[in-house]
Amino acid sequence: MAIFKAIVRTKRKDGFYQVYIRCVHNRKPGYIKTDKLVTDKQLDRNGDIDDPFVNEYCARRILEFTQRLNRKEIGKWTVKQVVDFLAMEDEDLCFSDYARLHIDRMRDRGQVRNARNYELALQHLERYAGTTRVMFAQLISTWVNNWIKDLEMTARAKEMYPVCMRQVFREAVKEHNDYDNNVVRIKTNPWPKVKIPQADRAEKRAISAEECRRFFSVALPESLSSRPKGELGRDVAMLVLCLAGINTVDLFNLKKSDYRHGVIAYKRAKTKKSRADEAYIEMKVEPILLPLFEKYRADDKDPYLFNWHKRYADSDSFGANANAGIKDVCKALEIPEDRRYCVYTFRHTWGTIAQNDCGASISEVGFAMNHSGGHNITRGYIKPDFSPAWELNAKVVEFIFFSNAPSKQGAAQDLNHPKNEDRQFRLSPKKLVYARAYFRGELLAEVTDIGFSNVDEVMARLATKFPDTIPPGCSVYFRIKDVDADIEVVYERTKGKGF
Incomplete structure (x- = not known):
């Protein structure tokens, strides 16, 4: 049992006494320092503390110490262990x-x-x-x-x-x-x-098959280095694109034991700790990649499949150099700086082309790209057949590198290109136009007629049918359709400026 008492010890040079709480346990004394100070006037003739405020504080501390020790078996503790235990709570942790x-x-x-x-x-x-x-x-x-x-x-x-x-x-x-x-x-x-904001939504980085073909066919920028970054960047981009969007960390960590009978087998580093199946996947290596496998193959005695770990300190350094090389190739293509590619561009591109141009479902794309797909536990129970992912990967490689078929996202980029905006929608007096105007979701007016030379004339016709109750500055949406060409556009105009 520990016994406590508030005491002072020696007087300091400034005339104050530091207040301690003495702890006696197993007949041995120990001392717990407080933040209180007293002078001779606050001590009685026996040297005991006579200040009511200090005594009240110490009494509360002693009661707290007693309650804490009552929950522990301290019979075999030393007095130092008791003091350390009691003082521990007061020490602010780092x-x-x-x-x-x-x-x-x-x-x-x-x-x-x-x-x-x-x-x-x-x-x-x-x-x-x-x-x-x-x-x-x-x-x-x-x-x-x-x-x-x-x-x-x-x-x-x-x-x-x-x-x-x-x-x-x-x-x-x-x-x-x-x-x-x-x-x-x-x-x-x-x-x-604390309110933690959400990260900015990742920009869709996928590019079209046409842009891929241009990227991989361009002459590499000249370099005095025997190992130019542009060459590394293009080669890594090819590996990522032709291995169903593999991550650079997984490329970097591949071992010779992971490559058997033309198939690489690995656990995705990003999610292997959080998935029951350890994010395991097998991917067949397409023939287009075999020259790169030979080009970067590590020495026979080296356990790693590729020799990058001898050139770069870790996978982060490897990824950074690959991204720098990809940007060098983009610079040679005169791609604006804010639109230059990175490794993830080719991972996103694989998934986009697989779904848009090769007819794969989103779940099939997710399976091939080693996403859990919401079946994390189930995937831990079964041994999946990865051949459907191999077949889909082969289709993507075939579409990009062994055909000149236009991709859907390439067509979409052409449609959305600013230079093509006017070409896509022009009116002439002979064209039949069907137009509607909406305010806060309510249909205000519609017209079906010919004789319009431009969209402004259509909007002016519709505006004659608007009620006077629309407040100035409010937006109205105009849906104008060229019936003959089956093309529709939507414009927003505000009262007082657009109509």
């Missing part, structure tokens, strides 16, 4: 230290790429705080919301970084707070009052 420990544990579990995201999030948090020792007590909702506001100009980090740090916080609470025994070392929880 969030940065725990986050680094959490990240190291992730790496030990093989979650290297996820650990990197957590590390980037912690680094940004520490830069914002101006210290590498961010404390848990510092993480209040106002401060965290201000940190997230500092991320608002980013596309993805504004969601990913806070989510990572929230997960670290939750794991720390599980580890350090023992609510059953009333041990609460992390007292703050900002996350219920």
Whole structure:
């Protein structure tokens, strides 16, 4: 049993006494320092504390200590263990230290790429705080919301970084707070009052088969390097496109043991830890890729299939160099900087062409691209037949590289091209026009007639039938159809400007 008493020890040079709570356990004394100070005037003739406020504070602390110890078996504890246990709750934990420990544990579990995201999030948090020792007590909702506001100009980090740090916080609470025994070392929880924004929706990066053919047929830019990035970029793009959109990290990590009888078998690094089937897939290597397999094949004694790990430190470096090379090829094609491709362009393109031009369903595309498709548990039970994915991949390769058939997205780009806008919809007095006007979803007027030279004349005719109750500045939508050509366009005009 531990016995407590509020005491002072030696006088400091400034004339104050530090207040301690003495703990006697198994006849041995220990001392717990408080933040209270007293002078000689606050002590009685026996040297005991005589200040009512200090005594009240110490009494509350002693009651709290007693309640906490009553929940533990401390008979065999030393007095130091008792003191350390009681003082532990008062010490503010370092969030940065725990986050680094959490990240190291992730790496030990093989979650290297996820650990990197957590590390980037912690680094940004520490830069914002101006210290590498961010404390848990510092993480209040106002401060965290201000940190997230500092991320608002980013596309993805504004969601990913806070989510990572929230997960670290939750794991720390599980580890350090023992609510059953009333041990609460992390007292703050900002996350219920923190609003995490959604990441910007990823831009659809797919390009047409026509653009693919142009990309892979262009002369590579000249380079003094024996290993030009443009060549690497084009080769990696070809591998990604002809292996059903494989990720660069999976290409980088392929082993010789993963390539058997013309088929590569691997577990997708991004999702293998979160899926019952470990994101396993087999993909047949099409003949068009065999020269590249030979070109980058590693030495016989090397366990890796390709030699990239000798040239690049890790898969991130490999991916970055591949993307830089792809952009070099795009520059040679005089593609504007804001429209240049990356590795993911060719992954997205595979899925788009498979669905739009090769007649695959979305579920078939997802299966071939190794998405779980909402059947995560089921895929862990069965040994799937991957041959349908091989057949679909062969169709995509055939369509892009061994035909000149126009792709649907290529046709769509032609239709949407600004230069073709007028060519696609022009009126003449001989054409039959069917036009309607809508305000807040309600049909205002319609007309079917000939004799219109342009769309402005059609809209002017419709406007004569509008009621006077439409407020100035409100929008009306005009649907105008060239009946003869079976083409319809929609225009928006506002009262006071357009009509």
